[in-house]
Amino acid sequence: MSGQVLPCSPEEIGSLFLFEKLSAEQLGQLCSAGRVERFEPGPVFTEGDPATCFYVLIEGTVVLSRRVGGDDIEVSRTSQRGVYAGAVQAYLGERVPQIYSNSMRVTDTSRFFVVPAEQFAGFMEEWFPMAVHLLEGLFFGSKSAQRAIGQRERLLALGSLSAGLTHELNNPAAAAVRATETLRERVGKMRHKLGIIAQGSYTPETMANLIDIQERTAERVAKAPTLSPLEASDREDELADWLDDHGIQEGWRIAPSFVQAGLDVDWLDQVAAALDEDMLPNAIGWLNYTVETELLMDEINDSTARISHLVDAAKQYSQLDRAPYQVADVHDLLDSTLLMLSGKIGQQIKVVKAYDRTVPKVPCYPAELNQVWTNLIDNAVHAINSVGGEGTLTVRTRLDHDRLLVEFGDTGPGIPADIRGRIFDPFFTTKPVGEGTGLGLDISWRIVVNKHHGTLQVESSPGDTRFQVLLPLTAAGNDTNEESV
Structure with missing residues (x-):
């Protein structure tokens, strides 16, 4: 938008704090290169357009805003004389995109001193060479430091997740190894017991009954009910008494396995009725090994399934085998992140999942949203730990x-x-020195706002802090061209 061009007074321009140290000759050159413009209420320039001019406020009121999703968010409103906006990075030339980083409008009739970007960059190079070098170093140094520390934050998170995943994998892996070793021992004893039974003078019909009982016992293991501790204890006492009454040695050792397998006194009565009395002790011993091997195989199956589940969660979290941008169920992402962080969350913190499963899938960068969830969960865990850990x-x-x-x-x-x-500002942190980089929320904000056109906000009171991520349900037109974070 162009305003009304007015005469340029070197004296008035020299009264602006940016130019108050310039000589009369330099002020004359400024007036020759630039112009004074008057703008009526309305827009002056728009975010994303080529940055063609540098604006310095002489009088009036300006409002700077940024586009977030479908909304214009006001970031600054001032009437302070001498404030500037527009092509402020023109001195960097083609090394950075020369576009307006925000939108500017005026709320009442306002006057600006306006310098074309190219001439402004020339004056900076000619009149302030050392300042330009300092500004370049500050700009690129800040960008480099932010990238380096952001990368360190990602690596620290990866290290923490790797340690947690290793811990989570170790438990079922160790259980599977122990169960396999015990299973090998029980199978050996089962073969030995079968050899003893085979040496007896049992009829083929009796042996067939024993095999049938073994098969039906294995089936009962697969369908064993879950008992309360009190119910299990009562049933163990009943079974131990039955075994003692039938001459089975150390029945108290066998009873817990039988209870876990879903066997009861009625079942043992059926076994006793189907077999000869002299065969019962060896048959009970053999059935005990059968039960133990089935239970051990169930334990191995559960352990390996747990390992597979953890590996799937790690793949879901990292999104290594998926497209960077896709339509995803946010609950899958949340569950994988919570599982990956379960070791860090610990047992003292209760996790409540208040999911509305009817919400639609959203277009997103899943791996980067997982990073947002990681940062927000990490902050929540740190906050809870700061007040006792529960x-x-x-x-x-x-x-x-x-x-x-x-x-x-x-x-x-x-x-x-x-x-x-200030919590979303880069490098701002309330964590002790060495525990936080101050970039977690800044990175999260840029992922949510810049890449997903969403909103990240916080509501907080003692005992109730809520970080809220709002994501659009439809894809924006330039999703794949957003700046990297």
């Missing part, structure tokens, strides 16, 4: 008008009001 982490999903809300609530101490506005 508390509740609530992960909630629901529709919020035309967006999907993902909320992480914790029962920590809350975020003080005086720092709430």
Whole structure:
């Protein structure tokens, strides 16, 4: 938008703090290169357009805003004389995209000193060579440091996740190894017991009955009910008494396995009725080995299934075998992240999943959303640990008008009001030195806002802090061209 061009007064331009140290000759050159423009209320320039001019406010009121999703978010409003906006990075030339990083409008009639970007860059190079070098170093150094520390944050998170995953995998793997060793021993004893039985003078019909009982016992193991501790204890006493009454030595050792397998006194009565009395002790011993081998195989199956589940969760979390951008069920992403972080969350923190499973899938970068979940869960765990380590982490999903809300609530101490506005700033952290980089929330904000056109906000009071991620349900037109984070 162009305003009305007015005469340029070197004296008035020299009264602006940016130019107050310039000589009369330099002020004359500025007036020759630039112009004074008057703008009526309305837009001056728009975010994303080529940055063609550098604007310095002489009088009036300006409002700077940024586009977030479908909304214009006001970031600054001022009437301070001498403030500037527009092509502020023109001195960097083609090394960075020369576009307006925000939109500017005026709310009342305002006057600006306006310099074309190319001339402004020339004045900077000619009049302030050392300042330009310092600004270049500051700009690129800050970008480099932010990338390096952001990468370190990712590596620290990866290290923490790897340690947690290793711990989670070790438990079922160790259980499977122990069960396999015990299974080998029980199978050996089963062969030995079968040899003893085979040496007896039993009829083929009796042996067939024994094999049939073994098969039906194995079937009962697969269908064993889950008993309460009190019910299991009572049944163990009943079985131990039955075994003692029938001359079975050390029945108290056998009873717990039989109870776990779902066997009861009625079943043992059927076994006793189907076999000769002299065969019963060896048959019970053989059935005990059968039960133990079935239980051990169930334990191995459960352990390997747990390992497979953890590996699947790791693949879901990393998204290594999936497209970077896709339509995904956010609950799958949340579950994989919670599983990956279960070791860090610990047993003292209760995790509540308040999911609305009816919400639709969303177009997103799943691996990067997982990084957001990781950062927000990590902050929640740190907050709860700061007040004793016991508390509740609530992960909630629901529709919020035309967006999907993902909320992480914790029962920590809350975020003080005086720092709430700074928590998304780069390098700002309340964690002790060495425990936080201050980039977790900044990275999360850029992933949510810049890459997904969503919103990341926080509501906090003592005992109730909620980080809320709002994601659009439809893809934006330039998803694949957003800046990397």
